[in-house]
Amino acid sequence: MSGPGQDGSVMRRRLSLPEFIGMLAFLFATIAFSIDAMLPALPDIAQALTPENVNRAQLVLTVFMAGMGIGTLFAGPISDSIGRKRAITLGFAIYLVAAVVAMLSQSLELLLVARFVQGLGAAGPRIVGLALVRDLYEGREMARITSFVMMIFIIVPAMAPLLGAGIIWLAGWHGVFGAFVLFGLIGAGWLNLRQAETLPPERRRPLRVGSMISGMKEVVSNRQVMLCTLVLTLGYGQMFGLLSSAQQLFGEAYGKGASFPFWFAMMALLAGTGTILNATFVMRFGMRRIAKWAYVMQTCVSSVMLVLLLGDLLAEPARFPAFFIWAVSVFFMAGVTFGNLNALALQRMGHIAGMAASFVAAVSTLAGTLIAAPVGLLYAGTALPVVSATLICSGLALLLMRKLDD
Numbered sequence: 262m263s264g265p266g267q268d269g270s271v272m273r274r275r276l277s278l279p280e281f282i283g284m285l286a287f288l289f290a291t292i293a294f295s296i297d298a299m300l301p302a303l304p305d306i307a308q309a310l311t312p313e314n315v316n317r318a319q320l321v322l323t324v325f326m327a328g329m330g331i332g333t334l335f336a337g338p339i340s341d342s343i344g345r346k347r348a349i350t351l352g353f354a355i356y357l358v359a360a361v362v363a364m365l366s367q368s369l370e371l372l373l374v375a376r377f378v379q380g381l382g383a384a385g386p387r388i389v390g391l392a393l394v395r396d397l398y399e400g401r402e403m404a405r406i407t408s409f410v411m412m413i414f415i416i417v418p419a420m421a422p423l424l425g426a427g428i429i430w431l432a433g434w435h436g437v438f439g440a441f442v443l444f445g446l447i448g449a450g451w452l453n454l455r456q457a458e459t460l461p462p463e464r465r466r467p468l469r470v471g472s473m474i475s476g477m478k479e480v481v482s483n484r485q486v487m488l489c490t491l492v493l494t495l496g497y498g499q500m501f502g503l504l505s506s507a508q509q510l511f512g513e514a515y516g517k518g519a520s521f522p523f524w525f526a527m528m529a530l531l532a533g534t535g536t537i538l539n540a541t542f543v544m545r546f547g548m549r550r551i552a553k554w555a556y557v558m559q560t561c562v563s564s565v566m567l568v569l570l571l572g573d574l575l576a577e578p579a580r581f582p583a584f585f586i587w588a589v590s591v592f593f594m595a596g597v598t599f600g601n602l603n604a605l606a607l608q609r610m611g612h613i614a615g616m617a618a619s620f621v622a623a624v625s626t627l628a629g630t631l632i633a634a635p636v637g638l639l640y641a642g643t644a645l646p647v648v649s650a651t652l653i654c655s656g657l658a659l660l661l662m663r664k665l666d667d
């Protein structure tokens with residue numbers, strides 16, 4: 262291993278690499294599960310809590326992501342001060358309490374508040390997990406490890422809508438939040454029982470306003486961090502836009518409502534090959550080059566899809582296959598780019614990894630949500646809004662990628 266966190270005081274008990282990757286992947290997958298498992302529940306939630314405006318049910322997804330975005334502002338600096346394990350555990354505690362409140366909700370307003378708070382807590386494992394990796398790895402090696410984590414992270418949540426549909430069948434949509442509680446308890450338990458602290462007391466930064474301002478100034482003045490943040494924002498915007506409209510697109514636009522969980526699982530599993538390719542080739546070609554070509558691919562695929570939609574050039578039997586291939590490409594791009602961009606952003610920020618990870622994730626997630634929310638609300642029976650948004654975001658990301666260093 263490489264990086265600043267290798268002295269004996271940091272890791273008295275070092276997990277094997279497979280278990281380390283598995284633990285981190287489970288932490289990240291729990292957060293993704295909190296989003297994807299809700300997709301099959303949206304029609305039931307809309308019918309039960311907001312039948313007069315079914316599109317409002319999409320807010321169950323977006324407020325969670327907004328809460329997570331705000332939470333990331335604090336999770337990293339807190340972990341720089343009290344250590345990685347304590348910060349992740351605190352995040353899980355907030356997440357679990359909010360999940361219980363959501364499970365008991367009988368109004369959309371209370372459910373949305375609970376989901377927002379749940380997102381705040383989810384920022385702990387999501388952001389501090391990245392800082393934990395940066396304590397032990399850096400550069401292309403960090404990108405490689407993150408790719409392996411992302412592979413499991415994508416494969417596990419690929420089954421989330423299917424599992425969510427099964428839970429709904431057994432216990433209604435409230436039962437999905439019970440599954441969140443179970444996943445959260447497993448993740449917190451695994452971390453605390455098996456993983457040693459990676460940030461020793463002598464390397465921690467006091468949680469003072471002056472120290473935080475100083476660290477933030479260093480982060481925002483770093484050109485590499487800012488460019489990576491902007492590219493990630495565009496990447497999250499297009500991915501969140503597709504997620505927020507996925508259930509309606511599959512169910513209403515293409516008549517695959519009953520089989521939506523199966524199609525979503527297939528889509529995510531196929532897209533997961535992107536993380537395998539990235540882990541295989543990142544040491545050879547570098548993070549920037551691979552991410553750049555991923556955005557070239559997405560720009561081309563979305564351009565073709567937009568022309569097909571605008572010109573109504575697809576025969577009825579070809580419409581869903583074309584949409585499905587395009588949707589796979591969006592998730593594939595995320596698997597290839599997100600790990601590389603995070604590694605590039607944190608490459609020179611090892612001494613304030615928590616602060617840097619918080620800034621990158623907070624800005625990219627919140628801004629990505631602002632892109633996605635109107636895209637989802639513009640849904641009117643076709644994939645045109647989300648395809649247009651994806652093309653614009655990928656094209657802008659490609660322009661920014663030319664300015665990044667590897």
